[in-house]
Amino acid sequence: MRKSSAALGSSLFFAAAPGVVAGVVPWLLTRWQPGHASASWGVPVRVAGGILLSASAAVLVHAFVRFVVEGIGTPAPVAPTGRLVVGGLYRYVRNPMYLAVTGAVVGQALLLWRPLALLPYAAGLGVLFALFVRAYEEPALRRQFGAEYERYCAAVPAWRPRGRAWRGVTPPAGPDRV
Numbered sequence: 001m002r003k004s005s006a007a008l009g010s011s012l013f014f015a016a017a018p019g020v021v022a023g024v025v026p027w028l029l030t031r032w033q034p035g036h037a038s039a040s041w042g043v044p045v046r047v048a049g050g051i052l053l054s055a056s057a058a059v060l061v062h063a064f065v066r067f068v069v070e071g072i073g074t075p076a077p078v079a080p081t082g083r084l085v086v087g088g089l090y091r092y093v094r095n096p097m098y099l100a101v102t103g104a105v106v107g108q109a110l111l112l113w114r115p116l117a118l119l120p121y122a123a124g125l126g127v128l129f130a131l132f133v134r135a136y137e138e139p140a141l142r143r144q145f146g147a148e149y150e151r152y153c154a155a156v157p158a159w160r161p162r163g164r165a166w167r168g169v170t171p172p173a174g175p176d177r178v
Contacts (some may be wrong), residue, residue: 001073001082009074010064017076018060018097021125022104035113042113047126049110056103062089063097077140084145086152091165094158098129133158 001009001125026032037045066088067074071081075097090095102125141149155166 001079003068003072006068006071006073006079009076009079010068012062013074013076013079014060018101018104021071022056022060022101022108025121026105026108029117029121030108030112030114032108032112033114034111035115037113045110046113047138049107049112051107053107053111056100056107057098059089059096060104063100066090077136080140080144084141084148084152085170086156086166091156091162091167093161094153094156095129097135098126098133099159102126102129132160 036042044127066085067081069118070087070166071083071085073079073081073083093099102122105118105122105125109115109122138153152166153169155168156162
């Protein structure tokens with residue numbers, strides 16, 4: 001796959017998957033109408049939510065870029081990468097995209113002060129993501145990348161980020177590294 005095709009496919013998948021899960025569904029649940037929080041702690045909670053939402057969006061964009069630049073493919077199962085993506089944030093945790101999508105929903109829950117509408121949804125997403133990773137994604141990556149993926153799994157946690165970047169597998173060098 002060429003990088004231009006990977007970029008186009010990743011952009012479409014970004015809109016279709018995280019765009020719907022972390023954007024459209026929260027909007028349908030809340031219409032992005034803020035709830036009423038106590039004035040004494042409502043502002044700090046909303047600020048924290050805005051920071052979490054912004055950080056989650058940045059992580060998500062970074063992860064998608066890694067798939068294009070390093071993996072020469074997309075996160076979509078129908079157009080997977082040709083290389084195992086282990087650079088950038090993937091040196092700290094194996095599933096930054098799923099964590100970022102869940103974080104974006106939690107961030108919206110805090111920012112809008114709509115915890116009853118969005119926190120159960122975020123929890124459900126977390127469960128679904130964990131099941132999907134365990135039942136489909138990990139077996140598919142083991143088949144595709146074999147021992148390289150096994151070494152990566154042994155060194156990098158799936159859900160709780162490492163304190164320091166893993167240096168076991170180096171992504172391909174080049175001017176386009178992110």
